[in-house]
Structure formats: C-alpha cells, structure tokens
Amino acid sequence: MPSSPAVEVAGLVMRYGDKVAVDALDLTVERNTITAVLGPNGAGKTTTLETCEGYRRPHAGSVRVLGMDPIRQRSALIPRIGVMLQGQGAWSGARALEMLTHIAKLHANPLDVDMLADRIGLHDCGRTPYRRLSGGQQQRLGLAMAVVGRPEVVFVDEPTAGMDPLARRSTWELLGELRDDGVTVVLTTHYMDEAERLADRIHIIDQGRMIASGTPLELTRGGTATIRLVVTKPFPEGAPENLQRALGDQVEVRPISEISLLITGPADHTTLATVAAWCETQGVLPESLNLGQRNLEDVFLEITGRELES
Numbered sequence: 001m002p003s004s005p006a007v008e009v010a011g012l013v014m015r016y017g018d019k020v021a022v023d024a025l026d027l028t029v030e031r032n033t034i035t036a037v038l039g040p041n042g043a044g045k046t047t048t049l050e051t052c053e054g055y056r057r058p059h060a061g062s063v064r065v066l067g068m069d070p071i072r073q074r075s076a077l078i079p080r081i082g083v084m085l086q087g088q089g090a091w092s093g094a095r096a097l098e099m100l101t102h103i104a105k106l107h108a109n110p111l112d113v114d115m116l117a118d119r120i121g122l123h124d125c126g127r128t129p130y131r132r133l134s135g136g137q138q139q140r141l142g143l144a145m146a147v148v149g150r151p152e153v154v155f156v157d158e159p160t161a162g163m164d165p166l167a168r169r170s171t172w173e174l175l176g177e178l179r180d181d182g183v184t185v186v187l188t189t190h191y192m193d194e195a196e197r198l199a200d201r202i203h204i205i206d207q208g209r210m211i212a213s214g215t216p217l218e219l220t221r222g223g224t225a226t227i228r229l230v231v232t233k234p235f236p237e238g239a240p241e242n243l244q245r246a247l248g249d250q251v252e253v254r255p256i257s258e259i260s261l262l263i264t265g266p267a268d269h270t271t272l273a274t275v276a277a278w279c280e281t282q283g284v285l286p287e288s289l290n291l292g293q294r295n296l297e298d299v300f301l302e303i304t305g306r307e308l309e310s
C-alpha cells in the first residue's frame, strides 16, 4: 500500500463563533514517529487533534489521517487509530481492568492486557471503580485504552498531565516502545521537557498558528548559551537597558518580567562578571542564575516575545 503520511493537515481553519482557534495550520506527521504538538494553553492543540480524530469538521482546509478523511471515511479509519482525549470520561462504576479488557476484546489483535496494565502502572488499581481512580490513574487508563488495540496512529492529548514523575517516565517509555513497534504517536503537550525528550519532531503552535517545526535538535540549534537571571525584587526602571549597554552587542538582554531577564550570547567570565557587577549597582540580589543551552522555551520566547508556561 502506498505510504501516505500518517497525518496531513493543510490550511486548517477552525472557529468557535467569532473566535479563530486554528488559523490556516499546515502539519504533516510522518509514519513511525512520535510527533509533539507543543503550545501554551488555548493554542489550538486540542481542536486540531479533535479534527484529526473526526470529532470536528474543518471550517476550511483539509485533514487526512492514513490518507483518509476522518469524517467521510470514519468507519474505515476508526479501527486503525487510537484516541486518548483530555479528561476522558468512562462509566463511573466500571473497574479499571474490566474496562481495559472490554476494549481489548473489541479489537482483532490487541496487546496483552496484563502486560499493558503492568507497563502503565494500573495493576494496583485494577479493581478500583473508575470514579475512585485518581486523576493520574484515570489518565493512565485512558492511555491504555487508546493503545490496547495496536492502532497504526495514536492521538494522545496531554498524556502525562497530572501524573507523578515515575508514571510520567514509564508513559514516555511506553510511547517510545509503541513507536519502535511501528505505531505513529501524535501527542499534545505544554511540557517542553516532554516534547524535547520524547518527540522525533516538534510542531510549536501559538494562537492557532504554526510558529516553528523541526526535530528537537533543529529547533534548539544555533546553540548560543543563555543566562536566566531572577532577582529578589523588581529591577529599577531602565536597568535592563543599562545591562545591555554594559554587555555590548554580542549579547542580547531581554526582560521577561519585572524580576527576571534572559541574556542570550556567550556566557563567558566577562559576561558573568558584568552581570554580577550590574546586580550590585542596581541594588538587586540574584535569586537564581541559570546557565544553559538554548531550549524550546527560548525558541518560543524568541518568536513570540512571551514565555511558554507549563
């Protein structure tokens, strides 16, 4: 069978009344990848995913999943995709493992339920009714239900929201194994570390628009160092401009808030000494001073002038 991309979104426009939630979005997901759609709250991630899943009809543009129209060819597509919705509901009295077993039986070639429950940390709550599961446990059950049928493409909306660090890591491992097994994973997240560590490709969206796409390395390349400075009280007026003058053109100083600055450029001894001396002259005390390579947060800040909150 000719291999169309797993997902092709072209010129997608979605509105809620007058509000444009998705604004001429283009997005291609190659098969056998983990693709993260990263963006702040309200960026249009869920709306885009729900359109791919066939829950919403595009107001303009087109969406194809495995080469098919998710609405017109729904019955052919449904057995081939898995979906984990945000805040997924379920029959509140059903026990976690009963539900997973039930879903598994609907599929021709399901994953082993015990293995999956173990992998995703559901065994300790397998007999617990859905309504009594914690948020993180409901999340894990939702993910297990989405993947148990061995879908070719799985859409997961905020897969690790509300999970503890251990469950998060094992979810990442599970998603990585699914990809290695030939599954295409499309996930939304507003956790940068999740996108950076897990995804083969990242699409950053903001206000319904695609603002950057690439592998984690492509997006963060150009690797100038950054210094994030947070001080204990607001800077005096004009202080960031003073620092910019003191540091010169090689370095860019960008105020982020009244107590924090991002300094981009060579983080050498001279820069650090200048920053320390400047803090003293401004009468502000550093609360934290972090040195690092450019990360996805910096990419977002550079393009939008705003921080990507998580």
Ligand SMILES: Nc1ncnc2c1ncn2[C@@H]1O[C@H](COP(=O)(O)OP(=O)(O)OP(=O)(O)O)[C@@H](O)[C@H]1O
Pocket (backbone or CB within 6 Å): 016, 019, 020, 021, 039, 040, 041, 042, 043, 044, 045, 046, 047, 048, 190
């Ligand atoms: N049912 C709805 N009715 C009206 N506006 C909506 C509806 N659903 C979403 N919106 C608006 O559309 C925009 C995009 O929302 P969407 O849920 O797709 O974003 P998101 O990136 O998934 O955000 P989050 O990370 O908070 O889930 C937001 O401004 C949101 O307020």
